[in-house]
Amino acid sequence: MPGHKYKGYPNTGRPLKINFDVDGDDTPSPDNPVMEQPEDGVQRISLGKGLCFMSFGSGSSGNCAYLGTPRGGVLIDAGIKPAPKTKRRRNKSDHDVLNLDEAIAALARNGIPPSMIKGVLLTHAHQDHMHCLYSAVSRCRCSVYCTRGVMSQMLQRCRVSSRICDYHVPIFREIPFRIMDMEITPFETLHDVKSVGFSVEYEGERFVISGDMGSITDRAAHYMSLANYLMIECDYDESKLEESNYSEYLKNRVRKDDGHLENKVAAQFVASHYHEGLRFVFLCHLSENNNTPELALSTMRQALEGIGLTVGDGSNAASQSNRDIQIYALPRYNASDLFVLA
Numbered sequence: 001m002p003g004h005k006y007k008g009y010p011n012t013g014r015p016l017k018i019n020f021d022v023d024g025d026d027t028p029s030p031d032n033p034v035m036e037q038p039e040d041g042v043q044r045i046s047l048g049k050g051l052c053f054m055s056f057g058s059g060s061s062g063n064c065a066y067l068g069t070p071r072g073g074v075l076i077d078a079g080i081k082p083a084p085k086t087k088r089r090r091n092k093s094d095h096d097v098l099n100l101d102e103a104i105a106a107l108a109r110n111g112i113p114p115s116m117i118k119g120v121l122l123t124h125a126h127q128d129h130m131h132c133l134y135s136a137v138s139r140c141r142c143s144v145y146c147t148r149g150v151m152s153q154m155l156q157r158c159r160v161s162s163r164i165c166d167y168h169v170p171i172f173r174e175i176p177f178r179i180m181d182m183e184i185t186p187f188e189t190l191h192d193v194k195s196v197g198f199s200v201e202y203e204g205e206r207f208v209i210s211g212d213m214g215s216i217t218d219r220a221a222h223y224m225s226l227a228n229y230l231m232i233e234c235d236y237d238e239s240k241l242e243e244s245n246y247s248e249y250l251k252n253r254v255r256k257d258d259g260h261l262e263n264k265v266a267a268q269f270v271a272s273h274y275h276e277g278l279r280f281v282f283l284c285h286l287s288e289n290n291n292t293p294e295l296a297l298s299t300m301r302q303a304l305e306g307i308g309l310t311v312g313d314g315s316n317a318a319s320q321s322n323r324d325i326q327i328y329a330l331p332r333y334n335a336s337d338l339f340v341l342a
Helices: 100-109 133-140 148-157 162-167 218-224 238-243 248-255 263-272 293-305
Strands: 018-020 052-055 065-069 072-076 117-121 143-146 168-170 177-179 182-189 195-202 205-211 229-233 280-284 325-329
Touching (some): 052 280, 100 133, 117 133, 133 143, 133 162, 143 162, 148 162, 162 168, 182 218, 195 218, 205 218, 238 248, 293 325
Parallel strands (some): 018 177, 072 117, 117 143, 205 229, 229 280, 280 325
Antiparallel strands (some): 052 065, 177 182, 182 195, 195 205
């Protein structure tokens, strides 16, 4: 089992806030609600609710999620497939992440049209996080928010059109900026390319996306420990990785301080930094070869029950509503439920 893998990084924050005007005329208001409750019974967000979250795939095959308020929101990464050039029937047994059309359709079924997507927050320049980035920003007519370092690596290492620069809004580590009514703070994470997480604050509630990381730095731990809703990597189980057919080189790459996070390390962090304001933990980027949702959830549950907490399964079941904390493993290939969080 790996150790704590915490690394001390200095605080690079400065007292500066940046405001980006991305409001559109079509944002919801009391006179322009998101969508009335439909007859088909599909759950929609409505005015007066808080943060809402939905994932469209989480793992080495592709990563993309939506986080927003009643006025609109952002995509977190864009690693799913671009929209197909020709229509084809999707086989439910396909081990393949959604494409952009399917993700947008999933949002629309929950009352969130493409016009409510006001930007893409890009954590780092790996294909499984940016595969449909250009398609997403051009289709939704929105900007990509990432550091200059992430943009530079994307242009140098990845097959992406240089026209993506036309959509780029530079952001800076630990300098907050605003998109509509969300205050967003990027913070450095330790991965094998330049990488950031995001702390998103809305009306006193904080959703923290920690993303891919091999170890948890002091600065990342600072933001993650403030979360009311935490998205944390649970990439692999050490015993499954050791028994896998991965080469020793690949095993060591996964285990490195700038590789990926092991189940027990993630669980130990959440348990040791628990506070009463932490209400929901989303487990992300589960390896298909070296982890299972059941194993990741069991490891996290044991750690939290070990400090005396009652743990829910993230569902709307009445039996789960009074638990101290909810945990949920994001699906690797499919859309999750829409979670209305605050």
